[in-house]
Amino acid sequence: MTAGKLIVLTGPSGVGKGTLLRSLRQRHPELCLSISATTRQPRQGEVDGVDYHFLTRPAFQDKIAQDAFIEWAEFAGNYYGTPRQSLETQMAQGHWVILEIEVEGARQVRRSFPEALLVFVHPPSFAELERRLRGRDRDSEEAIQRRLERAKEELQAADEFDVQVTNGVIEDALQALEVAVFGESKA
Numbered sequence: 001m002t003a004g005k006l007i008v009l010t011g012p013s014g015v016g017k018g019t020l021l022r023s024l025r026q027r028h029p030e031l032c033l034s035i036s037a038t039t040r041q042p043r044q045g046e047v048d049g050v051d052y053h054f055l056t057r058p059a060f061q062d063k064i065a066q067d068a069f070i071e072w073a074e075f076a077g078n079y080y081g082t083p084r085q086s087l088e089t090q091m092a093q094g095h096w097v098i099l100e101i102e103v104e105g106a107r108q109v110r111r112s113f114p115e116a117l118l119v120f121v122h123p124p125s126f127a128e129l130e131r132r133l134r135g136r137d138r139d140s141e142e143a144i145q146r147r148l149e150r151a152k153e154e155l156q157a158a159d160e161f162d163v164q165v166t167n168g169v170i171e172d173a174l175q176a177l178e179v180a181v182f183g184e185s186k187a
């Protein structure tokens, strides 16, 4: 069995990580996406076990105690973590696995998996980040404010990562991401 590759996509909430990953996986269906656990309430249309594994805080804390996450972090008042077992199974099968996680979790992955490829996504400007967060109309004003506060810190950490991509024109960002992951673009 060959070990797979681990790729981390990080950057502020609302920058377009999820959007980029959806497009990347349309072009490269062989890429596996890790499904995170969270204590956040499901948004309308989100499905347990598909978008996230939705857990109560005590259940999440039990899993922390059992060392069931390869990384976890608190973000905007909720816990988020990457389940260890499914990731290790996919990697052992030789799959390439992508994590879409915030910066603190990405730092933990760097420590545990130094060979992982870590990609940081920038917004074209802070004003555009705010516009995207508001435009998707999914979070309360309080949740948006917490994401924007956190974004300021996260943007300062960009230099810690292997590759930095700016998500201005989506096609350009996708191409840069493809080059980072595969060494070439299909576009």
Ligand SMILES: Nc1nc2c(ncn2[C@@H]2O[C@H](COP(=O)(O)OP(=O)(O)O)[C@@H](O)[C@H]2O)c(=O)[nH]1
Residues within 6 Å of the ligand: 011, 012, 013, 014, 017, 036, 037, 040, 071, 072, 073, 075, 080, 081, 082, 083, 100, 101, 102, 103, 104, 105, 106
């Ligand atoms: N550390 C960590 N962060 C995660 C994980 N899953 C999601 N996140 C990040 O948590 C933040 C909030 O996620 P979410 O509430 O779904 O909001 P959204 O990404 O802005 O739509 C985002 O930056 C996600 O990338 C995880 O397993 N671990």
Ligand SMILES: Nc1ncnc2c1ncn2[C@@H]1O[C@H](COP(=O)(O)OP(=O)(O)O)[C@@H](O)[C@H]1O
Residues within 6 Å of the ligand: 012, 013, 014, 015, 016, 017, 018, 019, 020, 132, 133, 135, 136, 167, 168, 169, 170, 173
């Ligand atoms: N390159 C882009 N140009 C304009 N809008 C974008 C771009 N990428 C993403 N968006 C929009 O920005 C919002 C946030 O994107 P999303 O993928 O949910 O971000 P994240 O997963 O990083 O929180 C969505 O409404 C999405 O359609």
